[in-house]
Each structure stands twice: as C-alpha cells, then as structure tokens.
Amino acid sequence: MSDPQIEKLLIVQDRDVALQKIEQELARIPQERNALEANITAEQANIEAARQALKEKEVERSEIDTEVKAKESAIARFLTQQLEVKKNDEYRALTHQIEQSQQEIAELEEREIELMLEIDTTREAFEAEKAIIEARIQEQTKQIAQLGERENNLKASVDEAKANVEAARSAADENYLGHYDRVKTLCKRPPYVAQIEAHKCGGCHLRVSNEVSSGALLAGEPHFCDQCARIVYA
Ligand SMILES: [Zn+2]
Structure with a gap:
C-alpha cells in the first residue's frame, strides 16, 4: 500500500466495523428478549389451562356429591311420606320414585368413581408437566437476566468503540x-x-x-x- 492516507482510512474502517458489530448485537437484544418473554407467557398459559382443566373435573365431582345428597334427602322424604299415605297406588308411586332415585344415585356414583380416577391421572400428569415447564421457565428467566448483562456490557463497549472511531477519524x-x-x-x-x-x-x-x-x-x-x-x- 503506497498511500498512507489509505492506511489511516483502513483503521477508521476497522473501528467502524467493530462499532457496527456491537450496535447490531445490541439491536438484536430486544427481539431475543421478546421471544423469551413470549415463550414464558405461553408456558404459563399452558400450566394455567391444565390447572383449569383439573379444576373443572373437581367442580364436576363436587356437583355430583351435591346431587347425590339431594337425591338421598328426597328418598328420606319419600320414605316419610310412605308412612303417611293411605292409598295403595300412592304408596306404589312413592316406591317407584324411591327406586328411581336409588338408580340415579348408583349412576352418579359410578360417574364419580370414573371422575376420581380421571382426576388422579390428570393431577399426576399435570404435576409432572408443571415441573418440566417450570424448569424451562426458570432457564428462560436466567437467559433474560444474562441478556440484560450482555446489553449493559455492550452499551459500555459502544462508547469506547465510538471514541476509537473518532480517534481514527481525527488522524485521517x-x-x-x-x-x-x-x-x-x-x-x-x-x-x-x-x-x-x-x-x-x-x-x-x-x-x-x-x-x-x-x-x-x-x-x-x-x-x-x-x-x-x-x-x-x-
Ligand atoms: Zn467494486
């Protein structure tokens, strides 16, 4: 290279490129952070949906309990009424209602047993999945913190890199x-x-x-x- 001015420009260029790299890396950080945050939000929504599904089953189970209790007290009522009725057909009608309620209770209890099994399986799966998801969230939260550190370091380097460019330019x-x-x-x-x-x-x-x-x-x-x-x- 025979031109010393070109040599000086090459130094300016080197430092410009170094500055650009830092600035480009800095510019990418918000996107990286947004992506991590969006992941965490989605993971949390998944946990919440699974929790909600489990809760719905538990609500259904307690509704069945209430229904069974209502039918049991209806039966008790029918039995008392049977003591008071005089006519045979009224007595038979109550017997029929009692039998029907007993049948319904049996069906409800069958459903309740199914539901309890479902709740157990769902809860186990939920707890296992939740542990995995929470570990991922923790990892992503750590990455966000690291991004913050990198951002601070890069911001500090930008000032230094700009000063380097200026120094090279003033010599050119x-x-x-x-x-x-x-x-x-x-x-x-x-x-x-x-x-x-x-x-x-x-x-x-x-x-x-x-x-x-x-x-x-x-x-x-x-x-x-x-x-x-x-x-x-x-
Ligand atoms: Zn060319």
Whole structure:
C-alpha cells in the first residue's frame, strides 16, 4: 500500500466495523428478549389451562356429591311420606320414585368413581408437566437476566468503540474521509475501502478497468472502483 492516507482510512474502517458489530448485537437484544418473554407467557398459559382443566373435573365431582345428597334427602322424604299415605297406588308411586332415585344415585356414583380416577391421572400428569415447564421457565428467566448483562456490557463497549472511531477519524485526511463517508452511505456493507487483487475489487469482486487498477497504485488522491464506487487501493 503506497498511500498512507489509505492506511489511516483502513483503521477508521476497522473501528467502524467493530462499532457496527456491537450496535447490531445490541439491536438484536430486544427481539431475543421478546421471544423469551413470549415463550414464558405461553408456558404459563399452558400450566394455567391444565390447572383449569383439573379444576373443572373437581367442580364436576363436587356437583355430583351435591346431587347425590339431594337425591338421598328426597328418598328420606319419600320414605316419610310412605308412612303417611293411605292409598295403595300412592304408596306404589312413592316406591317407584324411591327406586328411581336409588338408580340415579348408583349412576352418579359410578360417574364419580370414573371422575376420581380421571382426576388422579390428570393431577399426576399435570404435576409432572408443571415441573418440566417450570424448569424451562426458570432457564428462560436466567437467559433474560444474562441478556440484560450482555446489553449493559455492550452499551459500555459502544462508547469506547465510538471514541476509537473518532480517534481514527481525527488522524485521517479530510478529503479522504469525505469520500469514505459518501461510500459508506452508498454501500450497504463493508468494506468501504477495498483492495484490488488480480484486477478485481475486494468489495464487489468485479473486474476493474486498467485505469483504476493502475491509479490505485498511486498515492495523493483516492481512487474508486468503477463497478461499485468503493475506494480502492492496490
Ligand atoms: Zn467494486
């Protein structure tokens, strides 16, 4: 490299790239954090849904209990009434009602036994699943805390990286720096200052003209790739 100004620009570029990396990493942190938080919310919703399903079964069971008790007191009532009725058909009607209630109680109790088994299985599955999910939530919460730490570290590095860029810029030539800044707005990604090798620009990898190729060897003024407009040197 024959142009000392290019050397200075390369230092500016190195430090710019270092700063960009830190800034890009910083910019990704909110997304990473949102994704983790969304996961945790979804996991908690899953636990809550399972808890709710279990609760519904328990409510159903207690409703059955209430229903059984109501039918038992109805039977007691029918039995008392039977002591008081005089006519045979009234007596038989009450017997029929008693038998019907007993039948209904038997059915309810059968359902209750099924339900108790279901509740046991569901509760076991729920407790096991809940432990796994809670461990995941804990892990994700830890990751969020680590992200916070990384964010703080990166923020501290940004200031240092900016100061480094400024120091390199103040050492560079203003004319070169102006072109460098212009190229930076034109090109989406570094390098902004590219080396020509085997007649190819190190930025766009296209062949440059002979004029650019030989010009790039000369110091004193910046030269540009005729394909991508990057500053080139040889
Ligand atoms: Zn180029």
